[in-house]
Amino acid sequence: MPARPSRPPRTSAPPRAIRLLLRYPILDLAAVVALVAGVLALSGNGGATRWVVSGFAVIVAAYLSIGMVRGLLRRHWGIDILAVIAIVATIVVGEYWAGLVIVVMLAGGRALEDYAGRRARAELTALLARAPQFAHVLVDGTPRDLAIEEVRIGDSLVVRPGEVVPVDCVLLSAEATVDASQLTGESVPVEHAAGAQIPSGVVNLDGAISVRATQLAADSQYQRVVELVRAASESRAPLVRLADRYSVPFTAISLGLAGIAWWISGDPVRFAEVLVVATPCPLLIAAPIAFVAGVSRAARSGIIVKGGVTLEVLSRVRTAAFDKTGTLTFGSPEVVDTVVEGAGRSPDDLLRLIASVEQYSGHVLAGSIVRAAAERGLGLLAATEAAELTGRGVTARVDGHEVAVGKRAFIEGLGAHVDSPPPTDGSMAVYAAVDGRSAGHVVLADRVRPNTAETLRALAAQGVGRTIMLTGDLAATASAIAAQAGIGETRAECLPEDKVRAVASEPMRPVMMVGDGVNDAPVLAASDVGVAMGSRGATAASESADVVIMVDDLSRLVRAVTIGSQSTAIATQAIWMGIVISIALMLVAMTGVLPAIVGALLQEGVDVLTILYALRAVADRPDRRLAGLSTL
Structure with missing residues (x-):
């Protein structure tokens, strides 16, 4: 038995307040500049005040312009162009305090994004935080703490009450009750008798139990889930396809209204006053937050979605293709x-x-x-x-x-x-x-899952109008199962490459492919959205899929599409809320009754409002299309 690995020495971390200050340097500098400028203004040195504030704002605008130009070279239109023009305009017309507020808004927006992102990712980060690092391995009858990487197949372990089972194992104790809600979304405890297979990641609810490891940590279920969750949590959920539909016209409208206000009034200050309320935050932050929240909400239901863009595609799925064995059926005759x-x-x-x-x-x-x-x-x-x-x-x-x-x-x-x-x-x-x-x-x-027909009807209610079975089984077997499940079209005796060709040639897109085996990995990767079914599905299928359903319950597929639809709807609503309010404020600013400094503060209020609205995607929302769906 290898020696117990030494735990890394603890390093003293800086206080939380210091970490926050170091995380947002532009916001810190803005506060320092505001303090210095305020002292200069109170001392009657207006010229120095203007130079300090204007210089800082110009430097920030130049910094933002570098990223904006890089984006344009990649043919990506950045909505930051509005903020840069607004900063420059306020400095040119002498409204430098408004320019500083815009800088604070941009830097503060990043802080708001981090806060909202942490809240939206709560379920994902909880799964990562619960990942066990050590296991109590019995050595000569005495438990010793070893890193889970040191656990070998056949080792006897002790799992204490409230602890996470560290590796896949078989139960040696007479009985055990575990909580699998973090993996499957099911809140009802599961009881096991001696000899039962217990997956890693579940929580022991009873007294200490004895188990024998059947898998290495790297091959255990929870470690695979952790890797999937880590990929999902690190996804920035870029709203490229959705936000870009609005960024160019919104920028054009904002510049157009500002130009008209200048032309009508003959006052360049009016141009700056209009632009400071043209908030880009709903496109930059609020809408992506809605998708990150949707990813976290899906994880709470035992569904791992590998990025926000996948949720957007799920909301638009029109064709669902299914493997037969283990997906529509139980997979065991x-x-x-x-x-x-x-x-x-x-x-x-x-x-x-x-x-x-x-x-x-x-x-x-x-x-x-x-x-x-x-x-x-x-x-x-x-x-x-x-x-x-x-x-x-x-x-x-x-x-x-x-x-x-x-x-x-x-x-x-x-x-x-x-x-x-x-x-x-x-x-x-x-x-x-x-x-x-x-x-x-x-x-x-092979029995059809009891909720298959209800699931397909619920998908049809969500706009998935076409269903196909792609299977390697004989035509007679495939047709019988398809008739029981209510599948619209069947393609039998398919090799993996036949399934890929079938999905690629499907005219009604996007196409969602649902499967569970190694042979499904190519078609899952080739489809618009690949869904791997089952907590014990093949690793290759899980790695190739965009969505992994961690429990053998086909109705979770409907929940995944529902979360995608609701998250996309909230993201779109957040965008339109910000656009409508911003245009209304711009129309008011065109009249000259809205000073630049007041407009900049109102812009910050719009940002906070749209971000809070986007966080609604975290909450579970009932959907009548899920009513009556039985679970396994």
Whole structure:
């Protein structure tokens, strides 16, 4: 066992107030300049006051102009141009105090953005903050704190009450109750018995429990979630596509109104008075904050969205494409019927006999049959001389009889005549022969998730008018599942590249692709919005997707689209609120009744109002389209 890693020594951090001062240097300098200028003004030195304030404002304008020019060279029209022109205009006409207020507004806007961003990202940062750094590993029966990177598969751990389970593990204690709300959004505690698989990231609610690690920390569920959340929290959520629709016309209107005011009045001061109320804050800050808030709100529902732009695209989705297995269905075939041929056996007798042979097979259907027998309380019979022909079937001697179990062709190849026709509804059959005579078969089918049809109807209500199933399964199986789910179109026997071509050629865009496996990774990356389903979905699918739903609940897809639509609506409303109020103030300023210094202060008020409005996207809002959706 490796030695306990030494914890890094604590370094004394500067006080919070000092950190805040260092974070906003322009705001700090503006306060110093205002103080110095105020002292000079009170001493009657008006000329020096003007030079100090004007010089500082010009330097800030020049600094902003550098970033603005760089943006123009990248063919990105920066809304900061209004602020730069307003600062220069106020200095030229002698309204230098108004210019200083604009500088404070810009610097203060960054501080407001940070505050609003921290509040909007609360759910994301909470997930990151809860990430465990150490685990209590049992060494010779004594718990020792080791860095979670040092935990190895097979290590025994102790998880104390209130602690986060550090790695994926299996429960050794008799029972445990955990809280998975931070991962799945479900507030109801989950109870586990000994032997249950417990994912990392859940919180132990009972007394101390013993577990055995089944994954390394890097491969555990919570660490993957942390990486997804870190990517989402670091996203600036640029509102490029949405904000750019308004920035150019708003700038043109503002300059036009300012020019008209100057032309009508003949006073250049009027030009500056109009521009100081042309606030760019709703475009620069408020709207992106709405998207960051939406990302955080989604995380609270167990949905990781990898950026604000994804929410905007979700709000406009018109086509939803689905993988079948594990997405629309549970992904594990179950016994749905037992058909007996001949007399002398009941369906339970036949199922017990088939399961007694299948217990010696490693085929995925064998496990489903054995599990079905156990659920019905059918004790398995002892078998001898068991032999498996890979991909065909199993033979064994059970209770004195030669029993063969497998595909229809395998049974018929042994000379047994099967009377029942093969299934045509997409289900699968496992046949049995006893002493060379057909005894019947069990029917297995992959069940459609119970809320699939309701989910698709809710998506249609949100404007997702077209649904497609893209699956590698046979056409008969795919068509049967599509009919139960209410899918509009089915494309079966698809290879991964076929799915990519299908999404690329889809005319109704944007296209949202929903899948859960490694083979879905290419099409998730190629779609306009890729959604990976399920907390235990493949890592490749999660990395390729734009949205990861952390619980096997298809209705969360509707919630993701709802959050995208509501966040986009609030962002757009914040933009229009700022534009309408700014234009109204500009029209008032054109009359000359609004001094530049008052207009600059009003502009700051508009900024605060629009940011507070944008933070509404954090709150959960009921949506009638979610009503009645059952969860798994």
